[in-house]
Amino acid sequence: xxxxxxxxxxxxxxxxxxxxxxxxxxxxxxxxxxxxxxxxxxxxxxxxxxxxxxxxxxxxxxxxxxxxxxxxxxxxxxxxxxxxxxxxxxxxxxxxxxxxxxxxxxxxxxxxxxxxxxxxxxxxxxxxxxxxxxxxxxxxxxxxxxxxxxxxxxxxxxxxxxxxxxxxxxxxxxxxxxxxxxxxxxxxxxxxxxxxxxxxxxxxxxxxxxxxxxxxxxxxxxxxxxxxxxxxxxxxxxxxxxxxxxxxxxxxxxxxxxx
Amino acid sequence: xxxxxxxxxxxxxxxxxxxxxxxxxxxxxxxxxxxxxxxxxxxxxxxxxxxxxxxxxxxxxxxxxxxxxxxxxxxxxxxxxxxxxxxxxxxxxxxxxxxxxxxxxxxxxxxxxxxxxxxxxxxxxxxxxxxxxxxxxxxxxxxxxxxxxxxxxxxxxxxxxxxxxxxxxxxxxxxxxxxxxxxxxxxxxxxxxxxxxxxxxxxxxxxxxxxxxxxxxxxxxxxxxxxxxxxxxxxxxxxxxxxxxxxxxxxxxxxxxxxxxxxxxxxxxxxxxxxxxxxxxxxxxxxxxxxxxxxxxxxxxxxxxxxxxxxxxxxxxxxxxxxxx
Numbered sequence: 248x249x250x251x252x253x254x255x256x257x258x259x260x261x262x263x264x265x266x267x268x269x270x271x272x273x274x275x276x277x278x279x280x281x282x283x284x285x286x287x288x289x290x291x292x293x294x295x296x297x298x299x300x301x302x303x304x305x306x307x308x309x310x311x312x313x314x315x316x317x318x319x320x321x322x323x324x325x326x327x328x329x330x331x332x333x334x335x336x337x338x339x340x341x342x343x344x345x346x347x348x349x350x351x352x353x354x355x356x357x358x359x360x361x362x363x364x365x366x367x368x369x370x371x372x373x374x375x376x377x378x379x380x381x382x383x384x385x386x387x388x389x390x391x392x393x394x395x396x397x398x399x400x401x402x403x404x405x406x407x408x409x410x411x412x413x414x415x416x417x418x419x420x421x422x423x424x425x426x427x428x429x430x431x432x433x434x435x436x437x438x439x440x441x442x443x444x445x446x447x448x449x450x451x452x453x454x455x456x457x458x459x460x461x462x463x464x465x466x467x468x469x470x471x472x473x474x475x476x477x478x479x480x481x482x483x484x485x486x487x488x489x490x491x492x493x494x495x496x497x498x499x500x501x502x503x504x505x506x
Numbered sequence: 507x508x509x510x511x512x513x514x515x516x517x518x519x520x521x522x523x524x525x526x527x528x529x530x531x532x533x534x535x536x537x538x539x540x541x542x543x544x545x546x547x548x549x550x551x552x553x554x555x556x557x558x559x560x561x562x563x564x565x566x567x568x569x570x571x572x573x574x575x576x577x578x579x580x581x582x583x584x585x586x587x588x589x590x591x592x593x594x595x596x597x598x599x600x601x602x603x604x605x606x607x608x609x610x611x612x613x614x615x616x617x618x619x620x621x622x623x624x625x626x627x628x629x630x631x632x633x634x635x636x637x638x639x640x641x642x643x644x645x646x647x648x649x650x651x652x653x654x655x656x657x658x659x660x661x662x663x664x665x666x667x668x669x670x671x672x673x674x675x676x677x678x679x680x681x682x683x684x685x686x687x688x689x690x691x692x693x694x695x696x697x698x699x700x701x702x703x704x705x706x707x708x709x710x711x712x713x714x715x716x717x718x719x720x721x722x723x724x725x726x727x728x729x730x731x732x733x734x735x736x737x738x739x740x741x742x743x744x745x746x747x748x749x750x751x752x753x754x755x756x757x758x759x760x761x762x763x764x765x766x767x768x769x770x771x772x773x774x775x776x777x778x779x780x781x782x783x784x785x786x787x788x789x790x791x792x793x794x795x796x797x798x799x800x801x802x803x804x805x806x807x808x809x810x811x812x813x814x815x816x817x818x819x820x821x822x823x824x825x826x827x828x829x830x831x
Contacts, residue, residue, distance in 0.1 A: 250614045253611050253614055254611055254612050254614070256611070257607075257608050257611030257612060258608070258612075260608075261597070261600065261604075261608055264599065264600060264604060265597070265599045265600070268599040268600075268640060269599065336594070336595060336596075337591045337592065337594075337595035338595045338596070338597055340561060340591055340595065341589065341591055341595040341656070342612065343561060344559050344560075344561060344584060344587075344589040344591075345584060345609065345612040345613055345660075346581050346584035346585045346612075346613065346614070347612050505561075
């Protein structure tokens with residue numbers, strides 16, 4: 248157990264060190280493009296979006312939940328990139344030639360990505376607060392939002408790692424990611440509530456785990472616990488299944504790649 | 507013979523679908539020697555090495571490292587060996603010292619031992635001055651040195667080097683050879699792959715020549731060369747006479763003192779008992795078949811002759827291209 252903590256700690260520190268070496272990348276990790284969605288998209292549609300449809304005091308407060316989960320989506324899907332580069336330049340092989348538990352590298356990545364995601368979610372909520380969006384459920388609600396983010400993030404990071412272990416080149420990796428992320432956003436309740444979507448889109452959106460995450464985060468910000476609790480129960484169950492499936496797939500891909 | 511065996515493989519085989527990467531490899535590496543796996547790219551050297559360091563499982567056969575089976579006790583083996591991969595497996599953003607600190611934790615070294623060993627290793631590979639700069643500022647040779655320091659960190663009994671000098675400039679290669687000899691002097695067993703004949707010849711105590719996934723010859727460089735016996739007469743033939751080379755080869759094969767004739771680019775290599783006795787007959791045969799010889803050369807067998815004799819083709823040597831990256 249002590250050995251496991253030692254190796255996972257060292258591997259996680261490596262990710263932190265790498266990030267701190269790239270000053271620009273660190274800046275852009277915190278001031279991420281997702282903020283633009285909140286600031287520009289949120290304000291842009293302030294008058295175009297119908298308050299009757301969004302059931303929110305204004306569009307930006309409606310959008311906040313969507314941007315939070317979009318952040319989780321982007322971070323999670325990109326979470327395997329560094330392992331992909333490690334695989335390509337042989338560093339992963341060097342790590343695997345040491346007497347570490349086979350899960351340590353992957354676990355360190357989960358820890359790091361989850362931590363970064365939580366920090367970013369807090370930044371998003373901070374910026375939303377600046378624009379007058381206050382979480383109706385207060386600090387406990389924010390803690391709950393972080394928990395939902397983590398649950399969703401684990402499955403997404405697992406998908407990303409599975410992809411990283413399976414693809415032949417990093418070109419393939421980025422094309423698949425680019426292909427996945429926009430439909431995931433549009434076919435969810437991030438920008439528009441399900442009821443306001445064309446029937447076929449809202450039908451597809453119901454199968455998107457992102458929709459469920461957003462629908463649980465949104466009442467935590469807009470209304471309160473009474474409305475949020477049943478949704479939270481639902482999303483926790485869905486996320487547990489989602490994570491289990493993703494982790495299983497990722498473990499298989501890892502075993503295939505590492506012999 | 508009572509030499510201690512560090513590594514032993516028995517009928518080792520690795521297949522990927524229908525492709526056989528290595529086939530029926532049986533060899534022993536003695537404790538304290540430098541053992542080389544020599545062969546062209548794709549011969550199966552790296553596959554063999556990856557099986558020995560437990561990153562690949564053999565399809566069949568057995569491999570023992572320090573008495574432990576690679577398939578049964580991979581974790582025990584990983585604790586006892588050091589590995590220097592072929593690619594510059596370096597994290598550009600970490601400093602040299604941070605690489606070693608990371609690996610110290612992965613090998614579960616106690617803090618005080620890591621504190622003691624890391625400066626020692628940085629000194630050994632002459633990286634003390636640059637130890638706290640990110641590895642992206644390192645030259646190819648420095649990255650290689652850091653690689654070697656990483657491979658030595660666990661204080662291993664056996665070190666595996668995959669193409670240790672691939673793509674390095676001449677000075678860096680000589681330095682790396684020097685480090686490898688120092689390791690041997692410390693009693694460490696070394697297994698390395700290479701596709702450089704001069705490296706195999708000068709550095710390795712014993713060699714296995716691998717081609718097409720099989721061992722074609724094994725022994726010390728001197729034994730392998732002596733085993734070939736005789737001399738090599740090397741003929742360079744002008745392009746205008748290229749059409750007559752086959753006729754000349756046939757004529758030479760008919761001579762009693764000629765053991766073998768091998769085609770090479772723009773000429774023939776002829777293995778003979780003694781070049782002094784064979785030369786007049788060789789020249790006569792060239793005359794008879796109207797092949798104009800541009801150059802005639804003869805020498806004792808070299809390792810490249812050994813390679814050609816056992817594999818039937820030249821090793822496709824990549825010349826050191828200087829530092830990359």
